[in-house]
Amino acid sequence: MTLTRFAPSPTGHLHVGNLRTAIHNWLWARRNGGQFWLRMDDTDAERSHEDYAQGIRADLAWLGMRPDGEVRQSDRFAIYEARFTELSASGHVYPCYESAQELDIKRKIALGRGLPPVYDRAALALTSAEIQAFEAEGRTPHWRFRLDHDQPIAWDDRIRGPQHFEAHLLSDPVIRRADGSWLYMLPSVIDDIEMGVTDVVRGEDHVSNTATQIQMFAALGAPCPSFAHAALLTGTEGKLSKRLGSVGISAFRDAGIEPITLIALLARIGTSDPVEPVTDVAPLVEHFDFSRFGRAPARFDEQELAQLNQKIIHHLEFDAVRERLPEGMEEAAWIAVRGNIETVAGAAFWWNIMQGSISTPALDVDDRKFVAQARTVLADLPFDATIWRTLTDALKAETGRKGKALFLPLRIALTGEEHGPDMSALLPLIGRDRALERLASASAV
Ligand code: GLU
Secondary structure (H helix, E strand, O other): OOEEEEOOOOOOOOOHHHHHHHHHHHHHHHHOOOEEEEEEOOOOOOOOOHHHHHHHHHHHHHOOOOOOEEEEHHHOHHHHHHHHHHHHHOOOEEEEOOOHHHHHHHHHHHHHOOOOOOOOOHHHHOOHHHHHHHHHOOOOOEEEEOOOOOOOEEEEEOOOEEEEEOHHHOOOOEEEOOOOOEOOHHHHHHHHHHHOOOEEEEEHHHHHHHHHHHHHHHHOOOOOOEEEEEOOEEOOOOOOOHHHHHOOHHHHHHOOOOHHHHHHHHHHOOEOOOOOOOOOOHHHHHHOOHHHEOOOOEEOOHHHHHHHHHHHHHHOOHHHHHHHOOOOOOHHHHHHHHHHOOOHHHHHHHHHHHHOOOOOOOOOHHHHHHHHHHHHHHHHOOOOOOHHHHHHHHHHHHHOOOHHHHHHHHHHHHHOOOOOOOHHHHHHHHOHHHHHHHHHHHHHO
16 A cells, blocks of 8 residues: 655744645555655754644645644654664664764865765774773764665666665765764654655655665665655745745635645646646546656746636635635625635625625716616616616617626626626626615715
């Protein structure tokens, strides 16, 4: 069974970049009838906060992306300790005593000589006397994972195709700090094994992590999952701006963006499939395929998001929005206005025009006379679903007005607006009494 995980660090709000990764994981799991798990990568006790974890859960819930389960790394330190002890016994991890400064000097020397700044494994050559001396100085070691230089690193990435790395060109990754705290690398692999993750789907900034993590899976005696590394998300300026990189998902919700709009856009940008105004995730799930992903960065355009949102709202069924509409607003009213609003909240504006009061518009003398005539005609007509048609036909015959001269003064008098939803849908919803009253007021100014 396919099992994916979305593994954010609860050190901030989700932004569109993280969310896109979550969407990929969720769609891939659903596409394969599998499971999607949430993993809180909260080994950094200082920077991780429960408020952020709650925010991440709330964002996923709002998007309708319910995880099938959740694990928290901070609950699992005993497991990491046990596996670390095994790796230590089998010689896969080793203690190092260099200070950050010393490592920095080593890096600069290597770069100065035109060499890749790969850790020189000096710690492996320490004698026990030297180690004792360090410990006597009060130094405690940090720990590195020892890469197997004889084992070529290769995987077939679902997006990037065949990948190769030479282990000796990579630094042995630091997996544990001198204070005993964990870096991301090893706990992630231990969890992926224990959770039964089959597919690791993440951004291409993790490609070199994958290269070393592949050897950690082997060292822990586990098969590797599949990997898919998506090209990164950029803003319209060519990188994810500071603002977009920090603005939370709730800001989109507050701006009236529908959850389905974010999913529809983020699922498709960076792929060869078109962005489409879907109202349901089913077609996104059905067509989700890593082979459609390109290698170029995916461009996130907020204007495209707003336009897509508007298109999607035009197709949203009443049931999808009823709880967010003003009290009493019924299906016919929603259908009448959905094509003329940018956000669902915008329906309230038209509902008020249908059921509330408008300020009396100023018309010129001719139009005032015409509107007075319209009132008289309307009073004698049966007010049914076709009233707009009957009214305008009768007025056309009586006054010779047509086109804009016929329709616009009526629209203005009845709604206070020059543009808006189809009057044949709107007038029955405004109702007879209100319509008569508005025509009277507009003719009297
Ligand atoms: N916590 C890591 C991150 O947010 C997870 C990376 C991964 O998916 O393994 O970058």
